[in-house]
Amino acid sequence: MNSLEQNSPPAPERYAEAQALPRTFYHGKTLSIAKALLGKGLYVEQAGQPILAEITEVEAYLAEKDPASHAFRGLTKRNWPMFEAGGTCYVYLSYGLNFCMNVSTQEAGLAEAILFRAARPILGLDLIRSRRPRARNDYQLLSGPGRLCQGLGIDLKHNGWTFDRGDFKIVDLGQRVAPSAIGTSTRIGITKASDKPWRFFIKSSPWLSRKG
DNA sequence: TTGGTGATGTTT
DNA sequence: AACATCACCAAA
Numbered sequence: 001m002n003s004l005e006q007n008s009p010p011a012p013e014r015y016a017e018a019q020a021l022p023r024t025f026y027h028g029k030t031l032s033i034a035k036a037l038l039g040k041g042l043y044v045e046q047a048g049q050p051i052l053a054e055i056t057e058v059e060a061y062l063a064e065k066d067p068a069s070h071a072f073r074g075l076t077k078r079n080w081p082m083f084e085a086g087g088t089c090y091v092y093l094s095y096g097l098n099f100c101m102n103v104s105t106q107e108a109g110l111a112e113a114i115l116f117r118a119a120r121p122i123l124g125l126d127l128i129r130s131r132r133p134r135a136r137n138d139y140q141l142l143s144g145p146g147r148l149c150q151g152l153g154i155d156l157k158h159n160g161w162t163f164d165r166g167d168f169k170i171v172d173l174g175q176r177v178a179p180s181a182i183g184t185s186t187r188i189g190i191t192k193a194s195d196k197p198w199r200f201f202i203k204s205s206p207w208l209s210r211k212g
Numbered sequence: 213t214t215g216g217t218g219a220t221g222t223t224t
Numbered sequence: 225a226a227c228a229t230c231a232c233c234a235a236a
Contacts, residue, residue, distance in 0.1 A: 059228070068228070070223095078222065096220025098229050115228060134231070146229050189228055 015043055015052050015123065020169035026086025030105045030112040033086075034060040035200050037103075037170070039177035042119060044152050045167040051124030051152055053142055054173060057117040057201040057208050059187045061102070063110055067192035071111035081160050082111040089168075091149070091159040098146025101154050103163055103170070117188070117199070118143045120207035121151070128152070144209045177202060185212065 021040065026033060037055050044051045061069040061082075070079040070092070081090035082104050090102040090113055102113040119142040121128050128141050128151040135141050142148040149155070163170045183203040186194055188210070201208050 061228075070228075073224085076223070092228085093221060095227065095229050096222080100228065102228090117228090144229070150230095187228070191227085 015041060015171055016045070016050055016166075018043070018169075018171040020164035020171060021087075023085070023087050023164070026103065026105045027107070028105075030060050030062055030114065031198065033105050034058045034114045034198070035177075035179070035182055037114060038182060038200060038202050039173060039175050041122070041171045041173045042116070042152065043169050043171055044154070046153055049124060049127055051127060052122040052171075053119035053128075053148075053152065054122055054207075055116060055119050055170075056205045057119075057199070059115040059117055060198040060200070061113050061115065062198075063106075063112050066196070068187065068190045068194075068196070069111070069113075071113075075111075079111065082113045084108055084160070087162050087164060089158050089161045089163060091154060091156055093156070094146060099149035099155055100145040101149050101152075101158070115145055116148055117145050118201070118207055118209045119148055119152075120205065139206055143207065147209075183212065 037058055040055050042053045042055060071082045075083055078092055081088050084104050085108040086105045088104040090104055091099055094100045102115045105112045121141055132141050132151050142151045161168055181203055183201045184197045185199045186197055187199045
């Protein structure tokens, strides 16, 4: 099953040149930024090969009052990018196997971040497929934080990068996701603060790590 | 289609 | 010992 043809892809060349979201985008409330990231584009270019994907699902991790956050107990060798200025990339190894990617928010010193959980491929579909040979269908290519990193080729070398490079950036796709189109749920795979409804996703999208 | 489980590194 | 996960296998 491949529904990519149902969506008319934007012109590829447009996004290699596109301006990254400004730093100020990451300076509001983290929960608001998380929702605002839905429908934005993740652009990753490696060896001249561009990949663009629409962000469909995220989770917010706050500073205080969030025991689920990696930064809850302060700075460590692993979580330092969370303490950097908003717009910094935080990559970590989950369960010793899978990478997960976040973007930090707030000013330097305030460790909040947003985890990218799922995305819809727009450009570079063949490359993504080659990196995700186990995916049973295209919907599973980037459906989960570890899978998303696999498909996009994200690993620890991206840790600490900012999302405003020519080859690594978050861009506006020229669309608006209405508040009524955004779904909310508790965060997935955590045990602490499991009651907080800080997972956000595009309700109508089939490109999610799970439904609802 | 679902549910249980092993792999594996960082932090507590 | 727990963990912001994934893929595999068995059972139904």
